[in-house]
Amino acid sequence: MTRQEQETAVKAAVSLGEAFRRGRNDERLGRAMDEAARQNPWFTEESLQSAISEWGRLLNEEEINRWVSAYALPREKKDVALVLAGNIPLVGLHDILSVYLSGHRALIKPSSSDTALINYAAEHLMTANPAMAANIEITAVPAKGVDAVIATGSDNTARYFEQYFKDIPALIRRSRASVAVVSEETTDEDLSLLAGDIMKYFGMGCRSISLVFLPAGFDIRRLIRALEPYHGYISHHKYVNNYDYQRAMYSMTGGHGVYDTGFLILAPGDTLRPPLGALSYEYYDNPERPARFVMENASGIQCVAWEGFPGGVRFGMCQSPGLTDYADGEDTMAFLSSLA
Template sequence: MTLTESKKAFIELGKFLSQFSLSTNEPNEAVLHNAIFYNDFITLIELSQSHNGWFTQKQVYFAIQQWAAALTPHNLDEWLKRYDLNTNEPKTVGLILAGNIPLVGFHDFLSVLVTGHKALVKLSSNDKHLLPFLANYLIAVEPAMADRITFTEEKMEGFDAVIATGSNNTARYFEYYFRNKPSIIRKSRNSLAVLTGKETTEDLTALGEDIFRYFGLGCRNVSKLFVPRDYDFKNFFEAMYAYKDVIFYDKYANNYDYNKAVFLMSNFKLLDNEFLTIKEDKSYASPISSVFYEFYDDIAEIEERLDAEHEQIQCVVGNSGIKNSIAFGQTQQPGLLDYADNVDTILFLSKI
């Protein structure tokens, strides 16, 4: 398959995905193969929460809309034009995918296929249904894809390179097991916000999107705040009130009750608004329903620390002037060039 053929298949997939949203599902007669896939995809979305209790329809539709927006001719061309993708010999790339948020491994899947390689995919048990469905749609659009996509539940064999995502503990196993193969091994990372105290209500409300989207389960979710020494959390909590309904979701509420109880039994000082606790803590990784915070005196000190600890950090949010910061509310809307762990997947795949 040529690059042009691969891109065309994903563009058609983007058109297919663009039909689905939380507010309305409206079939577009111009979309290919709707008679086969449209109704079944709606059914799959409705069943997603039965497959993974965190995959509510709201969260699944959000993930679908992000990929619908990304898979356009302009976006794909702008992404890929900086690479030389015409000299590869096709290789088989093993993908070990996470399952913390819907379609979290789609970027790796897309990257392997557009670079002309074959994808040997081992799915997380937490997200076993959405990607295979989309793969079947791609095959319907471009039958040659069938020879380039394999899903397996067995031990992966016969691959030339690997991209594996897991925890820090599983990463050590991956690094040993795949030591003789070209690889990208992704570990646990967290995202943070650096506040100055000058944020508007709109800024802080948008920050809530970075905190609560996907219930905080993604590595791009903000789990830590750096705030000035004299910071008043009143405005922060008032802005978070827009997300109060999260507590009505049982799995989130159970985590809130449990983690709050653990903190209180440990005599930790907490700030609490009945659906989110914030706790002073130097760690970047906070539990679900909680955000850690840390005071600072000088932005320069924070920037120096973030440089030193960059391997623990996925995103930095805010208007503080910290380099490579992204705007409030944008962490879960990455572009195709926003590579996980800042590792250029396409460059890696173009050289194996």
């Protein structure tokens, strides 16, 4: 890939960002959103709008050029298989753009949970830049005979991917969760931002906060009040089934310190991946406790909402990653640049 070819690819990505910023005013995107909602009941209008808005924010010429200019162009084009996740809308788009903008050929296996939007994005890039349309292909099964693979899945599927693609360069991602640390200085406004980090996309993203550390003596009712705007989730039939099940389970165990908000269970403990419909929390006396937990569990943590902590972000930012906030902390563009 030459720099000139990369510039045309960047323009295609910018065009996709412009479509995202138009939202439902873009007729083709609106149809894809409708189809995505029919395919996956978790993809509510709120979730779709949120994901599309985030991508519209990111895909501008300045941001994209700042991102790609930091990497050397590969010496030759490689076929890269992409096995995408589908837990939140467009979660696999970053991998597609990484391969496309690095000049390789992307053979994309979308998740069955997110085909409409991924197909829309792929087709938009091909239409916007016909000269590189052959660099994008949608496949029904994970491709073999490729030069490299980027695959995302659960811990169990990751082991399968490692075996399936054992003979080629592979970037395999596993399940991750995110953590927040509240301090004595945390305001109610901060807690409202944290509530979004917890509840956005029904808490199904790897960047969704699933464990909150609270300072000793903290009034947990403040957090419960901050979560209240998401009470409407109880009307979502799939979410309420999960919540009702968790409420029944915790009711039978009669656990001390369990709070039922009416739409989310707050359960004491440091479980990093509580079930859907539940949030883990733990009180700490010394900030060394959450710091030690984060360091000891770094391989399973995606985002740390703790301003001032190395690599931490402010409340409200976990669900708004930048182009260089790579999944699992693995630099996708560096991996692609290294392919010889």
